[in-house]
Amino acid sequence: MSEYFQQETRVQPVIQDPQPRRRAGGALRRAVPLLAAAAGGGGNTLARSGSLSVQEIYRRSAAGVVKVTAGSSGAGGRLGFGSGFVTDADGYIVTNYHVVEDSSTVSVGFDDDSELSATVVGTDPSTDLALLKVEPEQPLTALPLGDSNALTVGDDVVAIGNPFGLERTVTAGIVSALGRRIQAPDSFGIEDAIQTDAALNSGNSGGPLLDASARVIGVNSQIASENGGNVGIGYAVPVNTVRDVVRELKADGKVERAYLGIRMETADGGARVTEVRDSSPAERAGVERGQVVLAADGEAIATVEELGSAVAAKKPGDTLTLRVRRDGSTENITVTLGERPS
Numbered sequence: 001m002s003e004y005f006q007q008e009t010r011v012q013p014v015i016q017d018p019q020p021r022r023r024a025g026g027a028l029r030r031a032v033p034l035l036a037a038a039a040g041g042g043g044n045t046l047a048r049s050g051s052l053s054v055q056e057i058y059r060r061s062a063a064g065v066v067k068v069t070a071g072s073s074g075a076g077g078r079l080g081f082g083s084g085f086v087t088d089a090d091g092y093i094v095t096n097y098h099v100v101e102d103s104s105t106v107s108v109g110f111d112d113d114s115e116l117s118a119t120v121v122g123t124d125p126s127t128d129l130a131l132l133k134v135e136p137e138q139p140l141t142a143l144p145l146g147d148s149n150a151l152t153v154g155d156d157v158v159a160i161g162n163p164f165g166l167e168r169t170v171t172a173g174i175v176s177a178l179g180r181r182i183q184a185p186d187s188f189g190i191e192d193a194i195q196t197d198a199a200l201n202s203g204n205s206g207g208p209l210l211d212a213s214a215r216v217i218g219v220n221s222q223i224a225s226e227n228g229g230n231v232g233i234g235y236a237v238p239v240n241t242v243r244d245v246v247r248e249l250k251a252d253g254k255v256e257r258a259y260l261g262i263r264m265e266t267a268d269g270g271a272r273v274t275e276v277r278d279s280s281p282a283e284r285a286g287v288e289r290g291q292v293v294l295a296a297d298g299e300a301i302a303t304v305e306e307l308g309s310a311v312a313a314k315k316p317g318d319t320l321t322l323r324v325r326r327d328g329s330t331e332n333i334t335v336t337l338g339e340r341p342s
Helices: 054-064 239-252 281-285 304-312
Strands: 011-013 065-071 079-088 092-095 105-109 115-117 119-124 129-133 156-161 169-183 189-196 208-210 216-224 234-238 262-267 270-276 292-296 319-326 329-336
Touching (some): 054 065, 065 092, 092 239, 189 216, 281 329
Antiparallel strands (some): 011 216, 065 105, 079 092, 092 129, 169 189, 189 234, 208 216, 319 329
16 A cells, blocks of 8 residues: 555556566556567447447547657666657647656657657656657647546547557557556556556557547556556546646646645545654644544545545645544544645
8 A cells, every 4th residue: 555545456557668677666566667669459330329430530549649769878778668649739748757757868759750859848757647849840630638527437448559669559448447546656646547448558658548539538557467468457547637737747847746644545434544654744733543534624535545536636735624533533633735755
């Protein structure tokens, strides 16, 4: 367990590396990150009445999907790639943070075989997102953004990306589940991830997950796998999160996130505190190990995910009033939230 995170499964970022390496961090980060070496299911129509065919979704969207190549001047000269997509015609591109993490150079490849150098405008490790900027000579094909809050389990989806370097590969599936929690590169939890059975493999990281109207509803980021390959369980960061993060990265190059400073688990009808971090906002406010959080700002809390969402909706300096129970008695504790450490 980590703050805002309850372990569910082993997951892997879906990027690929010529020399895969293990990352330090929480339990889920034991999985080997996969970055596609630079060297080298679904039917024809979606099931929902009135939806676009896979062919039509691909026709509308493929030109807005890019290959992101990240290079490093460090030891070993890491060179790997993932996927991304254009968010506006002037050259802003979204990808995963772990695709460009620790890179010294980034380039973007387009469907006409052209390639442009990219600047990293900003990154947000807590949502595994990065915003890039290129300077195109002509307007780019931007993909429209949908509404991830409008999704339901069973909705049809399409993924486009560069698995194993096979550029702009399309796969189709459904929304398998909503409200999943996955672990970010900084070991915090990413809220409300979309689970899909659309095939995702090494190199798909940063590519779009599209709905049946060819709108982006998520950024493909991780797979659950014991062997590094697709087993029908993939995760995408929801587009409503992406939209908010991109807005802040454009403005400031970073995202400020509220910080409570506890570890917790879902138990006893709420979120039970298993650890209070030293000098954290929670410790200063009097939160103690063993307390069970039952409500936040008057809204009932039944799970770790719900408390994580309550904190995520705040900014550093905001207050959050927790209703906590311990040994049969309850009390309110008001916490002034800090800024999440990097």
